[in-house]
Amino acid sequence: MTSDMARATDKTPTDAPETPGGGRIYRPLTDIVETDQGVSMMIEMPGVGPEDVEITLENRVLTIRGRVHPTRPETLELVHAEYGEGDFERAFTLSEDFDPDRIEAELRNGVLTLTLPRAPEAQPRKIAVRAA
Template sequence: MANEVKKTSGDVARTDDRQNDQTGPTFRPATDIFEKDDVVTLAIDMPGVDPGSVDVSVENRSLTVRGTIDAPAPEGYRRIYAEYGPGTFERAFSLPDTIDADGIEANHKNGVLTLTLKKSEAAKPKQIKVKAA
């Protein structure tokens, strides 16, 4: 079953082959992608992830997003069952040449990581003025 993705509650895919005892399962967060003029926006669900644990990186035109969730049991209790607990959110995207990798902005609010990807100047439509001779 290597690399087989299974659905869990909340429509978050979990890849079981990447689970280990120290970090828990790796979740593939749901992502919405929107485009407007010269901007592409990604809204990535990362509930329970502390903004300080989020890592966004670009290498070789690959955008990778990671964040860890720590869901400790309440003080004095031990966890006996959990459908959603400690683990790592991870997702990777291939960036087209039209995206300016240096202009990516990230914002984390209410469990959603929003990435704003600006298109490069070369990808923007250009209007050419016609001069009268």
Template sequence: MSTELTATPAQTPAAPETTRGVPVWRPLTDVVETRDGPMLVLEMPGVAPEDVEVTLEKRVLTVRGRGRNPQPENLRPAHLEYEPGDYERAFALSEDFDAERIEAVMRNGVLTLSLPRAAEAQPRTIRVKAA
């Protein structure tokens, strides 16, 4: 049984309009397959854990992050590598994920989501016997 996870291509900026006057970016995302299910690793620099919203509705996992633009006092940036803004990305999940066990951890601008498969969806190897 294969696990299906579909994402839109990473493009910058994302399609949603903003009411805050900042761009909305589609965070770069790595998908890593683990024994329990896929893990998503999203880059969202400038986003604090309390400013992240993860929702799952009708098999669509949506991640939103509200970026902060801290300006150091009495300093003016000479060069910026990224433009601060908000982040949003959605993923269509197959039905074999256990929604109650999804976990999210935010550390240093990187959000890690663990998407465990439901027990009945865990892949198993079938032993072949000689006849």
């Protein structure tokens, strides 16, 4: 059992970038669903509160950042850790099909859901066929 714990500890990501304060920055897992109306993105950011999320859109690049405030009891000493705490950052390049003024974001239970509606001119249209 001890060797299993040592191996689990060795799997801590060492290639994750770091913040200026020495904390890690993780690339959050993201699910993307596309519909005729637009795209929904579900981004996992455990430990991030709504006030700690920053979403920017500049030159068609959508950047999502989430800040985590580590919580460790001061009276306890960490013996083993498998969960790495750190901030989150992810960027996506968007096509011109999306309406930047209607993008919405909601954070619930550690999952940030972004709704990116298509611009009206980019949405599929149904063309009626007339009988001759």
